Amino acid sequence: MPETRHLASLVGRVAAGDPQAESELVEHFAPRVRAMALVRTRDRDLAKDLTQETLLAVLQAFRKGQVRAPDRVAGFVCGVARNVINNHKRRRLKHPETSLDEEATVIAAPEREDHDGQARRQLMAKALAALSAADRQVLLLTLVEGLKPGQIAQKLGVSADVARTRKSRALKRILEVIDTQSQNAPVRHFLL
Amino acid sequence: MTHCDLGPDTAERYVGGTMSEPERTGFEEHFFACDACFRAVQALEDARGVLADTVLGETGSTGAAPRRGLPLRWMAIAATLVIIAGLSARVWRVSRPGDVPPQNSRQTASTVEPPAARPQAEPPVPQAQAPVPTASPSASSTLRSRHGRLERWAVVIPPQYVALTTRSEQDKDAQTFEEAMTHYSAGRYRQAADGLQILAERAPTAAHVQFFLGISELMSDNASRARGALQRSADSGVSPYSDEAHFYLAKVALRADDLTAAARELEIAVDREAGPQGDAARLLAELRRVVR
Numbered sequence: 001m002p003e004t005r006h007l008a009s010l011v012g013r014v015a016a017g018d019p020q021a022e023s024e025l026v027e028h029f030a031p032r033v034r035a036m037a038l039v040r041t042r043d044r045d046l047a048k049d050l051t052q053e054t055l056l057a058v059l060q061a062f063r064k065g066q067v068r069a070p071d072r073v074a075g076f077v078c079g080v081a082r083n084v085i086n087n088h089k090r091r092r093l094k095h096p097e098t099s100l101d102e103e104a105t106v107i108a109a110p111e112r113e114d115h116d117g118q119a120r121r122q123l124m125a126k127a128l129a130a131l132s133a134a135d136r137q138v139l140l141l142t143l144v145e146g147l148k149p150g151q152i153a154q155k156l157g158v159s160a161d162v163a164r165t166r167k168s169r170a171l172k173r174i175l176e177v178i179d180t181q182s183q184n185a186p187v188r189h190f191l192l
Numbered sequence: 193m194t195h196c197d198l199g200p201d202t203a204e205r206y207v208g209g210t211m212s213e214p215e216r217t218g219f220e221e222h223f224f225a226c227d228a229c230f231r232a233v234q235a236l237e238d239a240r241g242v243l244a245d246t247v248l249g250e251t252g253s254t255g256a257a258p259r260r261g262l263p264l265r266w267m268a269i270a271a272t273l274v275i276i277a278g279l280s281a282r283v284w285r286v287s288r289p290g291d292v293p294p295q296n297s298r299q300t301a302s303t304v305e306p307p308a309a310r311p312q313a314e315p316p317v318p319q320a321q322a323p324v325p326t327a328s329p330s331a332s333s334t335l336r337s338r339h340g341r342l343e344r345w346a347v348v349i350p351p352q353y354v355a356l357t358t359r360s361e362q363d364k365d366a367q368t369f370e371e372a373m374t375h376y377s378a379g380r381y382r383q384a385a386d387g388l389q390i391l392a393e394r395a396p397t398a399a400h401v402q403f404f405l406g407i408s409e410l411m412s413d414n415a416s417r418a419r420g421a422l423q424r425s426a427d428s429g430v431s432p433y434s435d436e437a438h439f440y441l442a443k444v445a446l447r448a449d450d451l452t453a454a455a456r457e458l459e460i461a462v463d464r465e466a467g468p469q470g471d472a473a474r475l476l477a478e479l480r481r482v483v484r
Contacts, residue, residue, distance in 0.1 A: 003225075003227075004225075029224075031230070031234060032223065032224050032230055035223075035230070035233050035234050035237055036220055036224075038237055038241075039206060039207055039209070039233070039237060044241070053343075053344060053347070057344075057347050057349060060349070061349045061468075064468055064469050066349060066351070066352060066468050066469075067352060069352055069353075069377050072377050072378055072379065074221075074224040074225040074379075075221055075224065075225070075377070075378040075379030075380070076350075076379055077224060078220055078221050078224040078379050079350065079379035079381060079411055080347070080349065081220075082217065082220065082411075083347060083348055083411055083413075084347055086413045087343055087346055087347060087447065088343060090413070090447065091342070091343050091346075117238075120234070120235075120238050121238050121241060121242055124235065124238040124239050124242050125242045127239075128239060128242055128243065136243075139239060139243065140243045142204060142208050143204070143207055143208050143236060143239055143240035143243060144240055144243050144244050146208045146209040146210055147208075148210060167204070168201075171200045171201070171204055171236075172200070174235065174236075174239055175200055175232060175235055175236075178231070178235040178238075179231070
């Protein structure tokens with residue numbers, strides 16, 4: 001898999017002190033870590049901070065050559081991200097006053113990711129606006145409320161098949177819009 | 193979008209929060225390596241954010257848990273009626289010429305991307321390796337909370353496992369160990385811990401099994417199990433596992449906010465030169481500074 005080999009070579013270059021390789025690794029993994037943190041916390045600012053925590057820990061490990069199985073880089077970063085997120089949740093339960101907000105003056109999220117994120121959300125808002133009200137309603141209940149098709153069907157007074165069809169149709173349409181846009185956008189990720 | 197057999201429904205269940213924890217963990221490991229699924233997750237999370245913004249006025253940091261279960265659920269149906277107008281207004285607003293993107297309410301001073309240069313010297317703790325922080329030292333030091341620092345210190349970078357190739361035929365236990373460590377190397381710590389636990393019950397004195405079991409439990413967020421396994425590894429007297437275990441016992445103690453126990457374990461780790469490249473000594477120095 002070319003991407004795996006490329007990531008492995010980047011890790012080797014980071015260990016050798018190549019800052020450009022660090023940039024490439026950050027660029028590749030930051031959106032993934034951030035997506036994971038966002039889904040797990042539902043807090044954009046916190047997700048940014050946890051992404052930074054993760055990337056710093058990962059880079060530190062790479063710099064020291066602690067990752068000796070570079071073909072497992074993605075799994076390693078994912079594991080560290082989960083560790084950082086769980087660590088934060090655990091500490092927050094113990095110390096509700098604890099916040100990473102205070103750290104934000106020292107460690108800030110990649111600004112380009114912010115910019116990209118805003119652009120993507122604007123595009124998504126347009127894609128959502130183009131859906132029918134019924135399809136959008138199903139997406140809302142699915143993604144925001146976390147309801148399953150059976151529950152949505154009950155709520156809307158339609159059959160489960162209808163709810164499922166609306167959901168699949170809505171998902172397909174918005175992903176097509178994003179896909180088309182991403183094909184026209186500058187490549188910022190390694191292609192498979 | 194690159195094709196993946198999983199399809200967008202899996203990403204939708206992930207973003208919607210309807211997956212079980214093991215399924216969620218498995219999917220995260222998948223999308224970290226799968227571009228198609230990652231893009232689907234990112235797009236659907238964007239969609240969730242836009243819908244939530246419109247309906248619930250979510251505008252960034254809410255500090256809130258996932259929305260499910262909140263009394264706002266009833267609003268969803270009625271709010272759908274508002275969505276059409278809301279989305280239209282949003283699209284209009286964001287596309288106005290000269291519109292200024294919304295500013296994050298926080299002050300940002302630096303970025304990890306891209307790192308400007310490799311640090312000249314190894315800093316004492318991970319956060320000091322943050323590339324080119326531009327906040328003034330006095331401001332940043334006063335702003336750093338004790339808990340924030342403890343949180344970072346408790347982060348564990350799992351030690352890497354390198355398999356030894358032997359010519360002799362492996363026995364069943366060795367095969368089980370290798371299978372568990374395949375999960376470990378891939379970041380599937382829960383599965384690794386399950387496999388290693390079986391071995392640990394069969395051979396409780398095997399220091400390497402106890403050591404990697406402890407790390408796997410630590411990465412799976414089971415601190416008490418991690419402590420038990422690491423302590424057994426430390427008590428085994430089998431180097432290097434008995435030495436290295438003390439560094440990770442310190443991490444377990446840090447997660448429990450037990451600074452005294454953390455310092456004690458770090459002292460042993462420093463004495464035995466355990467832990468990754470002087471981390472034990474650096475961490476111990478920082479810890480003493482805070483305790484003082």
